[in-house]
Amino acid sequence: MARKLGIFFAIFCILLTSSLADWNILKEYKTTNSGLKISLKNYCESWRMNVELHNIKDYVVIPQECVSYIAKYMTSTQYKVDSERTIDECIFHLSTNCILGKDRKDAWIFDIDDTLLSTVPYYKQNGFGGNKLNVTSLEDWISQGKGTALDHSMKLFNHLKELGVNIFLVSSRKEHLRSPTIDNLVHVGFYGWTSLILRGQEDECKSAQGFKAEVRSKLISNGYRILGIVGDQWSSIEGLPSAKRTFKLPNPLYYVA
Numbered sequence: 001m002a003r004k005l006g007i008f009f010a011i012f013c014i015l016l017t018s019s020l021a022d023w024n025i026l027k028e029y030k031t032t033n034s035g036l037k038i039s040l041k042n043y044c045e046s047w048r049m050n051v052e053l054h055n056i057k058d059y060v061v062i063p064q065e066c067v068s069y070i071a072k073y074m075t076s077t078q079y080k081v082d083s084e085r086t087i088d089e090c091i092f093h094l095s096t097n098c099i100l101g102k103d104r105k106d107a108w109i110f111d112i113d114d115t116l117l118s119t120v121p122y123y124k125q126n127g128f129g130g131n132k133l134n135v136t137s138l139e140d141w142i143s144q145g146k147g148t149a150l151d152h153s154m155k156l157f158n159h160l161k162e163l164g165v166n167i168f169l170v171s172s173r174k175e176h177l178r179s180p181t182i183d184n185l186v187h188v189g190f191y192g193w194t195s196l197i198l199r200g201q202e203d204e205c206k207s208a209q210g211f212k213a214e215v216r217s218k219l220i221s222n223g224y225r226i227l228g229i230v231g232d233q234w235s236s237i238e239g240l241p242s243a244k245r246t247f248k249l250p251n252p253l254y255y256v257a
């Protein structure tokens with residue numbers, strides 16, 4: 001009985017705090033659970049930080065009050081600097097931790113969306129992560145091949161080509177988007193990869209993480225040594241088998257499990 005009451009009380013507290021949080025949204029300033037008075041920017045900055053730390057997972061939309069903050073971040077110099085730093089660390093890892101084999105079996109894995117190609121132009125027109133994802137409209141946009149190149153990633157891409165490392169593009173994009181994906185990549189300057197691996201029909205019921213781990217497993221059994229992965233989603237870098245090192249680019253816009 002006491003336990004039941006305890007559970008009831010806990011649920012009551014959760015409901016109470018969430019309704020208070022909703023009420024606070026209306027004000028420019030918010031109060032944290034400990035009573036600290038903070039600005040909306042503090043609140044949204046901490047939300048973004050905890051997304052990147054992977055403490056916040058599985059969100060379907062950005063908290064409504066942070067949509068304009070995230071829109072600002074994704075189009076800011078800070079986003080560029082953060083991304084460039086990720087790529088610089090990849091290049092540093094290659095130069096310090098990796099001795100390339102003469103058998104040409106070294107490999108690197110890239111995501112596509114918001115790793116090589118930016119989907120920010122799409123999200124700009126579609127609520128900037130504040131609306132639930134409409135797969136049909138995103139795929140319509142993808143099939144127009146309008147993704148813009150992320151220049152920082154192109155630097156790493158071309159560096160890997162010069163080193164003779166095999167580049168694998170592993171994406172949750174579906175197989176029917178293969179031809180617009182290739183056109184888009186080549187058009188903005190990405191070419192010379194070893195293989196582009198998309199989600200076939202048999203992969204559609206798998207999670208992105210499960211699908212990508214399976215791809216890595218196949219690459220390893222084909223004798224490849226995966227020196228690194230760079231992606232904007234945790235599902236691209238978590239799970240086993242992994243790579244020598246993994247690198248996470250910033251992307252608070254959406255979450256892919």
Ligand SMILES: *[C@@H]1O[C@H](CO)[C@@H](O)[C@H](O)[C@H]1NC(C)=O
Pocket residue numbers: 134135136137140
């Ligand atoms: C999703 O996008 C498609 C294509 O733009 C549109 O026809 C459809 O109404 C949208 N669905 C929702 C639920 O908004």
